[in-house]
Amino acid sequence: MSQVKQPTPHALSSLMTEFENSCRRADLKVTHQRLEIYRELTEAHDHPSAEMLYRRIITRLPTISLDTVYRTLATFEKHGLITRVQTVESQARFEAEMVKHHHAVCSKCGVITDFTWETFDAAQVPDTLAVWGKVFKRHAVLEGICTSCSPKV
Amino acid sequence: MSQVKQPTPHALSSLMTEFENSCRRADLKVTHQRLEIYRELTEAHDHPSAEMLYRRIITRLPTISLDTVYRTLATFEKHGLITRVQTVESQARFEAEMVKHHHAVCSKCGVITDFTWETFDAAQVPDTLAVWGKVFKRHAVLEGICTSCSPKV
DNA sequence: TATATTAATAAGAATCATTACTATTCGTGA
DNA sequence: TCACGAATAGTAATGATTCTTATTAATATA
Numbered sequence: 001m002s003q004v005k006q007p008t009p010h011a012l013s014s015l016m017t018e019f020e021n022s023c024r025r026a027d028l029k030v031t032h033q034r035l036e037i038y039r040e041l042t043e044a045h046d047h048p049s050a051e052m053l054y055r056r057i058i059t060r061l062p063t064i065s066l067d068t069v070y071r072t073l074a075t076f077e078k079h080g081l082i083t084r085v086q087t088v089e090s091q092a093r094f095e096a097e098m099v100k101h102h103h104a105v106c107s108k109c110g111v112i113t114d115f116t117w118e119t120f121d122a123a124q125v126p127d128t129l130a131v132w133g134k135v136f137k138r139h140a141v142l143e144g145i146c147t148s149c150s151p152k153v
Numbered sequence: 154m155s156q157v158k159q160p161t162p163h164a165l166s167s168l169m170t171e172f173e174n175s176c177r178r179a180d181l182k183v184t185h186q187r188l189e190i191y192r193e194l195t196e197a198h199d200h201p202s203a204e205m206l207y208r209r210i211i212t213r214l215p216t217i218s219l220d221t222v223y224r225t226l227a228t229f230e231k232h233g234l235i236t237r238v239q240t241v242e243s244q245a246r247f248e249a250e251m252v253k254h255h256h257a258v259c260s261k262c263g264v265i266t267d268f269t270w271e272t273f274d275a276a277q278v279p280d281t282l283a284v285w286g287k288v289f290k291r292h293a294v295l296e297g298i299c300t301s302c303s304p305k306v
Numbered sequence: 307t308a309t310a311t312t313a314a315t316a317a318g319a320a321t322c323a324t325t326a327c328t329a330t331t332c333g334t335g336a
Numbered sequence: 337t338c339a340c341g342a343a344t345a346g347t348a349a350t351g352a353t354t355c356t357t358a359t360t361a362a363t364a365t366a
Contacts, residue, residue: 027313028314029312029313029314029361029363031313031315031361031362032361033314041247046265047247047248048247049352050352051351064316065316065317065318067315067316067318067355068314068315070352070354071315071354072314073247075314077247083248084247085247085248085265094201094202094203094206094230094235094236094237094238095194095197095235095236097236098236103238104282104285104286104288106286111199112199112200112238113285115279115285117278119277119279120293123276124272125295126268126270126272129257129295131300132257132268132300133257133259133297133299133300134297134303135295135297136260136296136298137295137297138293138295138296139293139294139295140292140293141291141292141294142282142288142290142292143290144286144287144289144290145286145287145289146286149286150287180342181342182332182334182341182342183333184332184333184344186344202323204322216344216346217344218345218347219323220325220326220345220346221343221345223323223325224325224343224344225343225344227325
């Protein structure tokens with residue numbers, strides 16, 4: 001029931017050509033591994049982990065290494081070809097603050113700042129989500145550059 | 154500039170008493186380690202990791218082990234005394250979908266579902282954030298129970 | 307088309323965050 | 337004060353990710 005539609009089988013080949021062009025533009029060599037990883041990720045609708053992708057791809061490329069999957073995903077992400085699903089970072093962070101609040105993360109220094117946002121807390125979630133299930137919690141993560149990291153005027 | 158105010162030094166002791174009561178209510182023994190970990194986290198305003206807390210606490214409790222910090226934080230979280238800063242999970246997840254969208258996570262099965270939310274994308278962020286810096290990206294994470302995990306009626 | 311250049315890969319070791327194991331210590335109720 | 341079980345320290349183990357290095361392969365060019 002995802003609101004974001006998936007490519008039709010027919011659209012996939014043109015997506016792959018587009019991908020190859022993106023690679024060339026970015027000076028990335030078009031390798032089997034990269035094609036397979038990108039294709040697998042495009043066809044997957046379950047936000048797979050590197051490990052999950054690896055297990056799926058190895059059936060077609062038996063010699064591919066897990067490291068290649070990790071490295072390739074990082075490369076794709078750097079070039080804006082794919083997205084890493086929003087996580088603050090691998091290390092878990094904690095807080096004793098129990099008042100409902102949200103987080104602004106500075107992409108330069110990584111500092112996480114709390115802020116409250118009543119409008120968001122009260123906003124109605126999209127109707128389409130009613131089919132999905134019952135929403136209990138909501139959390140907003142903003143990303144940007146904090147004042148102390150901004151180039152001084 | 155955080156919008157969520159911190160406890161005044163004066164309020165801290167009552168906070169600690171409150172904490173001890175919470176522990177007793179939850180059948181958690183009130184140990185030095187737990188008190189120190191909770192106090193350190195209450196005084197910290199930087200969303201520390203377990204490792205960071207450990208390094209701070211070891212100066213006062215030289216024999217505390219890192220494992221205790223991890224275990225205690227998990228215990229506190231389970232009893233709702235602290236919060237783990239929103240991350241989907243420790244394993245990074247990826248997606249090729251480049252259309253702007255958000256995520257609904259089912260807390261039972263863990264499945265991540267994409268959805269679009271134009272109202273949120275267009276909503277004005279709180280004025281107070283202007284002081285913080287420039288916001289480039291925003292992302293909403295909803296948590297709930299998806300239909301297939303809901304008890305059948 | 308063959309070749310040189312250089313990026314990309316495979317394999318496995320290393321690292322980092324986190325969790326598990328086990329003997330010992332300590333908080334708490336009787 | 338004592339006995340009990342929960343909590344802890346110390347260390348080993350695990351899981352995810354990254355690094356190292358020798359090898360392979362994509363691409364530009366002759």
